[in-house]
Amino acid sequence: MDYLKVTFTFGEIEEYQKDLLIADLAAIDFETFEDTATGFDAFVQQALFEETKLKSLLADHQQLQAQYQIDEVVTENWNKEWESNFSPLIISDECYVRATFHEAQPQYHYEIVIDPKMSFGTGHHQTTTMMMQYILETGFDGAQVLDMGAGTAILGILAAKRGAKSIVAIDYDEVCYESAIENAKLNQVDNLVSLHGSKEAIPQQTFDIILANINRNILLDQIESYASVLKTGGLIFFSGFYETPDLEMIQSHCEKFGLQYQNHKKIDNWVAARFYKMIE
The missing domain is CATH 3.30.70.260 (ACT domain)
Known part of the structure; x- marks a missing residue:
């Protein structure tokens, strides 16, 4: 592509x-x-x-x-540019993100290896960084996780390293779908399933935690689908949008489906927000 x-x-x-x-x-x-x-x-x-x-x-x-x-x-040129610009990243002094051509840094509690492909999600963008911060702050032991707009699957991989029981990673881009499979193998994550598609690809099961780092318009279109598979009391983390006017729009739409705003993070004007599904 x-x-x-x-x-x-x-x-x-x-x-x-x-x-x-x-x-x-x-x-x-x-x-x-x-x-x-x-x-x-x-x-x-x-x-x-x-x-x-x-x-x-x-x-x-x-x-x-x-x-x-x-x-x-084209893909070949993208990968060369990706490699030349990808420097290692440290999230919250806990997680070290590197490419295959960088040296390991075992002093960090979590290490994620991302192989350069023509897909998105290296942790360098503000939205991915904030989502990773949320994952590091949240208990994932035994959780069933849905990662929407997974890209490289960096969020799902970190969730697995944090103790998630299973992860379903979905992206409509075929390159991202394939990248998620390869990166899961690189990180010895064997409980991540990568699916190609959009909201129609969401399995008919329930999830404890949903991660959705996409953009405002897609989130507004898909929030109802997320809410339908999120367990009561479950958590959902959104990013890929701005504080003004997007956050208020996301909050208002979430309320229609029983998703209650808790808090948000902000880097520059980008936002990541935490919601939970209220007891019915």
């Missing part, structure tokens, strides 16, 4: 303006973003990209005077 890299450049841009633009790009299927010296790069599946939507979006942000360039990124 090929991706497009859209390189955005700006004369001047405030951080909040960049955050708002990125949120809008995520709403039209852009999946990940990397800062550059003059702006940022945004990546989108070639099959989902519509330049007319991009032009319309930029018209709403015309004060930024954004310029953009579109380049195709």
Whole structure:
């Protein structure tokens, strides 16, 4: 599956303006973003990209005077870029995330090895970092876990290392589906099942904990499905959206399905939030 890299450049841009633009790009299927010296790069599946939507979006942000360039990124080039930019990461002084070409650091309680593939979820993005922080703060012993929008399966793998009994990892991207299988093997995780699909792929079973790091619009569409398979008293962690206006929208929608907001984390304007399913 090929991706497009859209390189955005700006004369001047405030951080909040960049955050708002990125949120809008995520709403039209852009999946990940990397800062550059003059702006940022945004990546989108070639099959989902519509330049007319991009032009319309930029018209709403015309004060930024954004310029953009579109380049195709095939898998081979993506992997080379991924390797060159992937540095090891430490989460909460407990979890060390590295690639296969980095040296191990056994002094950390948890180590996760991610093999570079054309998929997302290395822990470097703010949303993944916050979700991993939540996992490190939460008891997972014996838990049945659903990881939606799993990407590299980094969240499911950490849940397994934290004692989860079983993990179902789901992603609609075939590369991510395959990456999850390979990364589970790399980390000696044998209780993670990777499924290819979206909400229709969720098994007809119940889960103690659900992890969903996607984006606001997909979450709003899928929250009802999550609630239907979450055990009463179970926990659900959301990320992939902004504090304003997204968090209030997520909270309001969750309340319709018995999911009660507890708290949230924030890095820059990105948010991860914890909810629980109220006793019926």
